[in-house]
Amino acid sequence: MTYHKQLTIGLFGFGVVGEGLYRVLQQTPSLRASIKKVCIKDPSKKRNAPDALFTTDRDELLNDEEINVIVEVINEADPAFEIVSTALRNGKAVVSASKKMIAEHLPELLALQQDTGESFLYEAAACASIPVIRNLEEYYDNDLLHGIKAIVNGSTNFILTKMFEDRLDFQQALLLAQQLGFAESDPKLDVEGYDAVNKWAFLLTHAYGIIEHPDNLLFTGIQNIHAGDAKVAAEKGQQIKLVAQARKLSNGKVASYVIPQFVPQEDHLSFVKNEYNGVVIESGFSDKQFFYGKGAGSFPTASAVLSDLSALRYDYKYEYKKLYHHQPNTLTDDYYLRVYLSFTDWKNIPREKFEWIEEWHAGEERKYLVGVLPASELRLNSWWKENNTSLILTAEPIIENVAIQQLKKKSLELAGVIL
Structure with missing residues (x-):
């Protein structure tokens, strides 16, 4: 193993993160890492670095x-x-922050790492300054990892914080997030949950050895959340967050989704405001552990790249222990979710799909109910994302099949009605 080797870097991209890394490396000479060349698309754009550093020819680096x-x-x-x-085929180690690329090409990237023996590190692609991938890789054994839930998108968390605390409407909060550089240029990626589910796809690999394309995961964003939903949450002493969650069920399979969720004040994730991210990991003997840090911005993301570069000095590689050294887990949608649903017209809500409905309120403009749906119904159908409908999971949403009949009986007794 080579210790403290000199890193000579070819950098692709000199936007918020690329320039952040350039600045950070100037301030950390002890790392023994220097950028030799930067490949950019637009040579006419003014940049805060010497012109000789830049090229538009990627082969100059590769x-x-x-x-x-x-x-x-x-x-x-x-x-x-x-x-x-x-780069991997040319014998170069790689550090990446491209969550969409990693999520969509994970099987090929795994094969390339095995074929070439080169390191491919991407801590910066999920949760920026929080070392969540390294912790899942090194610290949590597959059999002991009960569950993981997280706020992995700083932009949506910023928007929801502004809606709750500053009473901004959705569009005002989104505009502010863009002005401050927390939202992507195409806000749909953040707002509709695509960014979060891309990160979640490869975090599932490091947590449970699961390889699944993000298109096949159950997810939505915050695009349909209304001011009335925030009011209901406040009345219940809760907040709304876009939560990514995975939990091992009693049958050994894993339930997973990225959906807005009511978060009570005592939950660790209730402390996660603005552009910050938070990760709660629950394991067999250590109970819950909470990781918190900035999930967006120039220096937080650059710090994660810097951490990967530091690890490369020791030839560090992801071992993908849950995938290669354990029996990988599998996803299932054979469970139920307790949901809050707000909507304008009953005709758009297929009430027959619910196992039961626990409460319902009929306001003039919007109505809402709390009930239990099969997870498969949400994954296979999209009515709950349409017609101005807002679906938010309750604080402890997962109900396993083994408990459903007992709860169904109890719920019907409480409601005094048979649906």
Whole structure:
């Protein structure tokens, strides 16, 4: 093993994260890492670095034998995958922050790492400054990991915080997030949950050895949340957060989703405000552990890239222990979720799909109910995302099949009605 080796970096992208890394490396000479060349798309754009550093020819970086590390922090998934693939095949270690690229190409990236023996690290792609991937890889054994839930998108968390605390409406909060650089240029990626589910796809691999394309995961964003939903949450002493969650069920399979959720004040995630991220990991003997840090912005993301670069000095690689050294877990949607649903018209709500309905309120403008739905109904159908309908999970939403009949009987007794 080589210790403290010199890192000569070829950097792709000089936006918020790329320039952040350039600045951070200037302030950390002890790392023995330097950027030799930066590949950019638009040579006419003014940048705060010497002109000689930049090129538009990616082969200048990928074919330079002196460059032993490629850092890739561009926004486009397909070009990013080409860059990463070529770099690994050319014998270079790679550090990436491209969550969409990793989520969509994970099987190929795993194969490339095995074929080439090169390191491919991407702590910066999930939760920025929080070392969640390294912790899942090194610290939590597959059999002992009960569950993980997290706020992994700083932009939506910022928007929800402003809606709750400053009483901004959705559009005002979104605009502010964009102005401060917390929201992507295409807000749909953040707001509709795509960014969060991309991160969640590969976090599931490190947590449970699960490989699944993000399109096949159960998810939605915050695009349908109304002011009335926030009011209901406040009345219940709760907040609304976009929560990614995975939990091992009693049958050994894993329930997983990224959906807005009511979060009570005593929950660790209730402390996570604005652009911050938070991760709660629950394991067999250590109970719950809470990780908290900035999930967006120049220096927080650059700090995660820096951490990966530091690890490369020791030839660190992800071992994917849950995938290669354990029996990987499998996802299931054979469970139930307790949901809050607000809507304008009963005709858009298929009441027959519910196992039961616990409460309902009929306001003039919007109505809402709390009830229990099969998780498979949410994954296979989209009525709950349409017609101005807002679905939010309750604080402890998962109900296993073994408990459903008992709860159903109790709920019907309480309601005094048979549906």
